[in-house]
Each structure stands twice: as structure tokens, then as C-alpha cells.
Amino acid sequence: MIEVLVSALLFFGASLMLLAAIGIVRLPDLPTRMHATTKSGALGTSVIMVAVAFAFADVAVTARALAITTFIILTAPVAAHVIGRAAYFVGVPLWEGTVKDELKSHYDKESHTLESGLEESTPERDSRRSDQ
Numbered sequence: 001m002i003e004v005l006v007s008a009l010l011f012f013g014a015s016l017m018l019l020a021a022i023g024i025v026r027l028p029d030l031p032t033r034m035h036a037t038t039k040s041g042a043l044g045t046s047v048i049m050v051a052v053a054f055a056f057a058d059v060a061v062t063a064r065a066l067a068i069t070t071f072i073i074l075t076a077p078v079a080a081h082v083i084g085r086a087a088y089f090v091g092v093p094l095w096e097g098t099v100k101d102e103l104k105s106h107y108d109k110e111s112h113t114l115e116s117g118l119e120e121s122t123p124e125r126d127s128r129r130s131d132q
Contacts, residue, residue, distance in 0.1 A: 005051075005054060009048070009054065017045070020036055023037060028097070034080040038076045042077075045069070049068050050065065088103060
């Protein structure tokens, strides 16, 4: 019975990893590719680690699988965010079908600063925003 559960989890995890790979090839721009790989890849790896924990049924292996899953779930979104932000700042183009660019009004390409929108308004900042 446990072999069937492990096989099903491994198949599901591998399918999610395949979906992440297809996302890299098929999606049009960096942010959407990162979304596919981060979500599908992290979940696929987590499911595979659950299968490993069930297959070995050992406390040490289960602890390691849990640590690996926690590390991946915590680091993958952060890494994708940092890579996406850096790509935006260096000018990697968005897909032409992108509907909304929320950073455009807050990012100054000349000084490479990103405002949160909560800063106090100054005439210099207001004139830069109106120029964009």
C-alpha cells in the first residue's frame, strides 16, 4: 500500500516539475516564466520530498525531507522576486501583452531608485513622475 502512495506522489511531483519545465519554454517573458518555475517547481519538489519521507519511514530522513521542503518553500519565492526586480531594473522587456506595470510610476530609470509611494511629495519627484 505504501508503495502505491509513494509512486503516486512521485508521479505527481514529477508532473509538476514537468509543468515548470514547460513553463520555461512556453511562457513569453521573464516574470511569467519565473512564476511557473517558482510555483510548480517548489510544489513538485515538496511533493517528491513527502514521497521520500514515506518511502524511507525513518525519523532522520523525514527530518531532512522536511528541512529541504521548508528551505525550498522559503527561498524560491524570495529568489524569484529578487531576480525579477533586478531584471526590471536593468530593462528586460515585458511581454507586449502585459496589461499593467505597477512599478512604472514608482521607478526612476536615471537614478535607479524605486519609491514605495509613501514618501513625502516633493516638487522634484512630482515632476519626474509626470514626465514618465
